[in-house]
Amino acid sequence: MQMQREQGIAFPPHLISLERIRELADIEETVDRSIRIGALTDLETCRTHSLIKRKCPVLGKAAGTIASPAVRNRGTLGGNILYGVGDAIPILLALDARLSWFCEGGIQSEPLAGFVDRKEAPEEGAILTDIIIPSPVKGRCFFHKVGRREAFIPSVVTVAMYVEVTGSNTVKMIRMAVGGGVNTPMRLKECEEMVSGKQLTDGFMSGLASRIKKESALIGDVFASADYRRTVAANLLVRELQSVL
Ligand SMILES: Cc1cc2nc3c(=O)[nH]c(=O)nc-3n(C[C@H](O)[C@H](O)[C@H](O)COP(=O)(O)OP(=O)(O)OC[C@H]3O[C@@H](n4cnc5c(N)ncnc54)[C@H](O)[C@@H]3O)c2cc1C
Numbered sequence: 001m002q003m004q005r006e007q008g009i010a011f012p013p014h015l016i017s018l019e020r021i022r023e024l025a026d027i028e029e030t031v032d033r034s035i036r037i038g039a040l041t042d043l044e045t046c047r048t049h050s051l052i053k054r055k056c057p058v059l060g061k062a063a064g065t066i067a068s069p070a071v072r073n074r075g076t077l078g079g080n081i082l083y084g085v086g087d088a089i090p091i092l093l094a095l096d097a098r099l100s101w102f103c104e105g106g107i108q109s110e111p112l113a114g115f116v117d118r119k120e121a122p123e124e125g126a127i128l129t130d131i132i133i134p135s136p137v138k139g140r141c142f143f144h145k146v147g148r149r150e151a152f153i154p155s156v157v158t159v160a161m162y163v164e165v166t167g168s169n170t171v172k173m174i175r176m177a178v179g180g181g182v183n184t185p186m187r188l189k190e191c192e193e194m195v196s197g198k199q200l201t202d203g204f205m206s207g208l209a210s211r212i213k214k215e216s217a218l219i220g221d222v223f224a225s226a227d228y229r230r231t232v233a234a235n236l237l238v239r240e241l242q243s244v245l
Contacts, residue, residue: 024129025076027051034135039078039128043088044069046077056133058141062091062160065145068152078128081112084119089185090160091143092131093177100130113187139164139173142240146180146232148223155180156224157232165244169200178216178233181223188215188237200245208241209234 005011018024024040027049035055037046046052046063053060066072066080066087080086081099089112097112103126110122112131121128142161147153157180164172174195179185191211198204212234220226 018127029055029135030132035133037077037131037133039081039130040076041078043067043072043075043077043080046088047072055135056095056137056141058091058137058143058160059088059095059133062088062143062145065143065151065155077131081115081131082121082128085179085182085184087145087155087158087179089116090158090177090179091141092133093185093187094141094143094160094162094175095133095137096162096175098132098134099128100132102127102129116185119184137162140244142237144236144240146236154223157181157218157229157236158185159233159236161237161240163241163244165200169245171195171198171200176212176237178212178218178237180218180229180233181221183218183229186217188212190215195241200241202242205238205242209238212237 001011018040021040024038026038027041027045028036029051030036035051043063043066047060049060063072067075077088080088081092092112093116098109099112099115101108101122103123107129108122139162144159145155146157147155157178160177162175166172174192176188176192177185178188191208194211195208213230216230216233218226218229218233220229
């Protein structure tokens with residue numbers, strides 16, 4: 001909102017701070033062992049919290065790639081999601097996260113993918129209260145953000161993956177997501193279907209790379225072309241899958 005104001009976009013005449021609602025800013029393990037993260041939890045807490053470090057370190061890693069320490073101390077995980085192109089979204093999609101919203105009729109829950117498709121809250125004025133990550137996170141998780149320098153930089157490409165593989169290198173379950181720049185992050189559902197139940201072999205991987213390039217509908221801008229973004233996304237995801245072999 002601060003950036004929008006600096007660009008001359010009208011700032012609302014009144015803002016209501018939710019900062020003192022402590023339940024909206026805590027992280028806990030629920031009775032079904034999921035991880036509940038209050039939407040107002042700041043990104044620095046996501047990066048350093050002991051429960052995240054123990055049960056879902058990849059999310060802490062992703063939070064640590066967002067902006068700078070000063071922004072992470074103020075910016076929240078919920079704000080990053082509602083920003084629409086936040087770098088935390090791909091890994092939350094890969095982890096199959098759910099959102100809880102405080103709506104006029106009560107709490108509504110939905111998969112994060114539902115919000116990402118719609119690009120808006122379920123109703124006007126709805127407040128995002130929680131981000132829920134199913135746990136235990138049994139599979140292997142991967143997150144990588146590519147920027148034009150190491151830190152404090154908008155993403156050119158962000159990729160994330162969750163994969164469970166059996167002893168014979170057969171994929172039991174996989175979720176892949178890509179984003180970056182102005183692109184709304186997306187799951188690669190067709191590629192996931194192509195890989196599920198398959199044995200990972202070198203020949204299979206080269207076919208997968210071209211399918212990822214095709215399905216990841218990343219567009220280009222002044223910083224990077226669409227083709228560059230899609231190629232990087234495909235290379236990163238395939239390289240990670242190859243490391244499972
Ligand atoms: C210098 C700078 C660098 C940045 N770098 C990055 C980066 O590298 N990667 C990245 O992903 N982002 C980046 N950002 C964007 C942004 O600051 C972060 O994504 C941050 O997480 C946003 O959180 P916030 O709490 O400040 O959200 P806000 O900007 O306050 O909120 C965003 C929108 O969501 C709404 N909103 C927020 N919380 C809720 C809620 N709980 N319920 C309903 N609506 C809500 C707000 O009203 C607003 O419309 C950067 C921002 C700055 C200023």
